[in-house]
Amino acid sequence: MKRDITLSERSKELMEKIGNLGNTELQLPAEQPYETLPVKALIHWLSSPIGADKTSRFLLQSLRVSLLEDLNNSFLSNNEIDKKKDAEASWNKKFLFGLLAFAGTIVAICEGFDGIVSILGTFTAIPAIVTLTAGLAFSALSVIVFYGFDLLAISSNLGVKIANSPNLIDVLVEEVEQIEAIRKNIDDSYADESSSENLELLKDIAVMLKVSNDALDDARASYKNDLNNPSLNTMKSAVAAVTGVLFFGSGFYSGQSLALGVAALFSTSAAVPMAPIILTSLIVGIASFAIYWYVERPGLENLVGRWCGLDKENIDKLADEELVDAQKHGLKRLEDKITNKIDLQTKIADLTKSLEDVTVALAQACSKAVVQPQQLTSTPTMGQSGNEYSFFARGRSQSTGTLMTLTAANQSLAEQTQAACGQ
Secondary structure (H helix, E strand, O other), rough: OEEEEOOOHHHHHHHHHHHHHOOOOOOOOOOOOOOEHHHHHHHHHOOOOOOOHHHHHHHHHHHHHHHHHHHHHHOOOOHHOOOOOOOOOOOOHHHHHHHHHHHHHHHHHHHHHHHHHHHHHOOOOOOOOHHHHHHHHHHHHHHHHHHOOOOHHHHHHHHHOOOOOOOOOHHHHHHHHHHHHHHHHHHHHHHOOHHHHHHHHHHHHHHHHHHHHHHOOHHHHHHHHHOOOOOHHHHHHHHHHHHHHHHHHHHHHHHHHHHHHHHHHHHHHHHHHHHOHHHHHHHHHHHHHHHHHHHHHHHHHHHHHHHHOOOHHHHHHOOOHHHHHHHHHHHHHHHHHHEEEEEEHHHHHHHHHHHHHHHHHHHHHHHOOOOOHHHHOOOOHHHHHHHHHHHHHHHHHHHHHHHHHHHHHHHHHHHHHHHHHHH
């Protein structure tokens, strides 16, 4: 276990930004961004609560996440750290991404404009300016939907990151992920530690992780309440309904084109206002709307939530009761396992010392019981014989008692070892 944690560039930049705020109430783990930080100082700072305004809290929370990542990297080898780093996308992938983004934007504009115009075109009384305005509005909406869904999928497939400003919920979710990663690394490595000092340090880290995880409970409750905000739900429903018109218009136009093509095979006078053509267009439009409503609408509502800093997927990662309970149970169990190993090592050390004391006592008792050769060849008197007999009896009694103590200590040590293996 490393005693000093190497700070990343991100951690040093955040410490510098917080220091430049000029708020003396904001405590930092170090007065200036050093290259390394003692792990005990890091544990102490991460165990402290965050009390600050909204801007400062975001920076402090980001610093906590970055320092947790630095702590997690201390458990990894250089190769493992290199694997964690995302590979930089090549220039040709970036060029392809830009080309697809431009092409998708053009297609989205056309689809949005054509979808609403095809619907309004069936009503001859609507002025052209109204049709044009609606076409432009739905074109913009179609572009927003493209950037919120399809463009994200394209960036994921090509491995090109889209730069965006993170919200507080994103930072909190990243903190949960770092806590889980550190817990797993400690769980994998604590059994190989033989140093009591290292085990105590790992226990302190486990306690810090538990405190940090519990400190997120207030944020969890707050985000769950905000997610059920009536105003937010109203906004989601309104955006979903308006976007539904876009999908209905796309299906309506597709159905209209199909009906006109089929009708042209049987009659040269087929026109849009004909009832069969309008009916076919409505059926296809309703089908398109139904697919959107049950497949893509939830994602669109989550997109609206992201605009407000309330990404439902991230809130579920942060506040899902089953995930939270599992993580709390894992952290508590890790602390208990490390504590049990520390207690076991302490008992083994005490038993080893007892065995050493018993061995020394046994050696001393045996040395007293040894009779010099010249004493054995002499002819003792009755009194001397009685005294020598008493001496041998006393020595044998001491040796027997010492051997019984040694046997009991060995048996106790074997039981402790067996219990440890059983755990």
